[in-house]
Amino acid sequence: xxxxxxxxxxxxxxxxxxxxxxxxxxxxxxxxxxxxxxxxxxxxxxxxxxxxxxxxxxxxxxxxxxxxxxxxxxxxxxxxxxxxxxxxxxxxxxxxxxxxxxxxxxxxxxxxxxxxxxxxxxxxxxxxxxxxxxxxxxxxxxxxxxxxxxxxxxxxxxxxxxxxxxxxxxxxxxxxxxxxxxxxxxxxx
Amino acid sequence: xxxxxxxxxxxxxxxxxxxxxxxxxxxxxxxxxxxxxxxxxxxxxxxxxxxxxxxxxxxxxxxxxxxxxxxxxxx
Numbered sequence: 001x002x003x004x005x006x007x008x009x010x011x012x013x014x015x016x017x018x019x020x021x022x023x024x025x026x027x028x029x030x031x032x033x034x035x036x037x038x039x040x041x042x043x044x045x046x047x048x049x050x051x052x053x054x055x056x057x058x059x060x061x062x063x064x065x066x067x068x069x070x071x072x073x074x075x076x077x078x079x080x081x082x083x084x085x086x087x088x089x090x091x092x093x094x095x096x097x098x099x100x101x102x103x104x105x106x107x108x109x110x111x112x113x114x115x116x117x118x119x120x121x122x123x124x125x126x127x128x129x130x131x132x133x134x135x136x137x138x139x140x141x142x143x144x145x146x147x148x149x150x151x152x153x154x155x156x157x158x159x160x161x162x163x164x165x166x167x168x169x170x171x172x173x174x175x176x177x178x179x180x181x182x183x184x185x186x187x188x189x
Numbered sequence: 190x191x192x193x194x195x196x197x198x199x200x201x202x203x204x205x206x207x208x209x210x211x212x213x214x215x216x217x218x219x220x221x222x223x224x225x226x227x228x229x230x231x232x233x234x235x236x237x238x239x240x241x242x243x244x245x246x247x248x249x250x251x252x253x254x255x256x257x258x259x260x261x262x263x264x
Contacts, residue, residue, distance in 0.1 A: 014207075017209035018208070077208055078208060078209070080209075081209035081210060083257075
């Protein structure tokens, strides 16, 4: 089970009224390399991985949900005060006609989230390599999102999230090293 | 007693640092089928011409929608 702390992992500030950015941020909400996919991927893989790295998957998977909440807050702040006319002008009317101002698990192009975005091969090395790839793709997505806004406060939150992807990738790489085991020993193959 | 309307109003939290001018009053629809969920017999009827225009024979179930009702941003 989880214990919920009713605060964000890192403060989310949005200073520029930019409805279109909400559409782009959906890539990290319900996209293939988004936070939902990350959280579900790690929390699901942890059952069938050696004990030494279960805790890592548990902790990172949990943190991804904290990131999901931050992205949701950014999107909500950008859309909650937009009129139907402003939404249309920003090119988000395709989202509006289905969801009003609700968030939804789809990517920036409106493609709904699907479980085929994530994998669980059961092979520890294959799964950890997939996790490393996912972190690097999420890091890149944050870079492209930062490129698409000139709001320094929004950029600040996105930069924090990008840095977390860097560290998560590092931890998964360390997990691979742990599972390789033999490196530190003198062993004749 | 307040007049009955087919929408309800709520006033969501408005943050001091929100990026856009706030919409302070938001609404959601509460159309008539919510309040009379089983149609009783013998309800008053529109004349046939009006019924075809409105989409229902019974005024009790007529639900007009003439665009979103909420406060303007910043008001």
